[in-house]
Amino acid sequence: MSLLEVHDLKVSYDGRPAVHGVSLSVEPGEVVAVVGESGSGKSTTAHALIGLLPSNATLDAGRILFGEADLAGWSQRRLRSVRGSRIGLVPQDPANSLDPVKTVGAQIGEVLRVHGERDRRKIRARVLDLLARVGLPDPETRARQYPHELSGGMRQRVLIAAAIALRPSLIIADEPTSALDVTVQRRILDLIDDLRAEYGTAVLLVTHDLGVAAGRSDRLVVMKDGRVVERGPTSSVLAAPQEGYTKRLLDDAPALSARPFPDHPGGPPAIVVRDLVKEFRVGRRPFRAVDGVSFEVTRGTTHALVGESGSGKTTTARMVARFATPTSGTVSIAGAPDGRRFRRHVQLVYQNPYGSLDPRQTIGEIIEEPLRNFGLGDRPARRARVADLLERVALPGELAARRPRELSGGQRQRVAIARALAAEPEVLVLDEAVSALDVTVQAQILALLERLQRELGLTYLFISHDLAVVRQISHTVSVMSKGRIVETGTTRQVFSDPRHDYTRELLAAIPERVR
Known part of the structure; x- marks a missing residue:
């Protein structure tokens, strides 16, 4: 049975x-x-x-x-x-x-209490054993901590500890x-x-x-x-x-595909980053989130910044897009004006298509907003531009009258890309722009980005922790760990002949990756 x-x-x-x-x-x-x-x-x-x-x-x-x-x-x-x-x-x-107002230990212990265990010492011993069993260091300290004090991976281990507490x-x-x-x-x-x-x-x-x-x-x-x-x-x-x-x-599925590496064309750089440093004040000591980062992105190509959470890749991207100010170092973007007009030249596409669109606006208003902000065109011209952008990102024109809640996640991300393209930028910074999407929708968005790059000559800075996706879309790669770049090169070089142990570890972790 x-x-x-x-x-x-x-x-x-x-x-x-x-x-x-x-x-x-x-x-x-x-x-x-x-x-x-x-x-x-x-x-x-x-x-x-x-x-x-x-x-x-x-x-x-x-x-x-x-x-x-x-x-x-x-x-x-x-x-x-x-x-x-x-x-x-x-x-x-x-x-x-996880309950944010209860310690991790209390929440795992609750599973034992609900099913009849009343001896507090036995519960505590079992909780500590479970935390150790799922690989959390210093179980006694972890048991006293609250969920917000743990990383995402640690919290997931806590959930596994609770799930196996009674050996189901x-x-x-x-x-x-x-x-x-x-x-x-x-x-x-x-x-x-x-x-x-x-x-x-x-x-x-x-x-x-x-x-x-x-x-x-x-x-x-x-x-x-x-x-x-x-x-x-x-x-x-x-x-x-x-x-x-x-x-x-x-x-x-990027991890199961056998697509060839994108060819890396030569040409002048669109983005030049030199010795970028970003420090944050944590208590009395500064924390260096980005530590001497340098790279270049050739015009019309895609450069990926990859690494685990906390590696500094998103902070670097925000400095490139001028949403954060470097502590030191420089970011140069060819042809980008200073001041408010910079935003016409460089646009940022966020990870979460559910949180990056104003729920009160229609889709048409969302896409039109950059045009209004920069005083581009009269009302009929802006409406025509919205219709053109919807067509360019393969969305039906009737969606212009709808609101974000009426769209799927993939449709919302297409809207976010259309909005980013509205003012005709030359550089897009894509921060985990496909990580929240299903594999099929992800493939559609990646294909869209590749087509737009060919048609418009766009330059992408692509931020991702998913190396299978990076392999598919990027021409060059920089691998980040603890705020520093540990390896950089063409995608073919980095994937075929990794030089740094950390890069090898990342590549080895790709599920069923193509070798």
């Missing part, structure tokens, strides 16, 4: 069907990956299994056989007896999944590494693998990252529009996908 068998699961939101007859199974000790884009129903399916659907969702039909019990008919009170003890959950967002037979991991740097992602996935090997725990891995699924799962379940469109052993699905949708997902 399978550990988990799901038959004909149906879920709706406010009466609208969202999951249409999904069936899947998980055997003891195996990893089953459920993959698909946002809106495919994969997270809804996972949450329905343990009764954690939002209040406007209903489980309309289906059987959820866990062992000999059908969880589909259970009340929330009965489900609480299973959650944590027999089924553990590792949620997607560690920032929002199944862990549901819902996008457990989507917000993490590539090296931290590898450590978290290695940890889950180690725990699975030690405890014999099965894992239902929900992810949109085909690279992660390819390297970590025994079987794949591919979902689209609330339905399972393909399933099978991971190796078989990757080698010979049967459905067009699965083939598209695989083609769009």
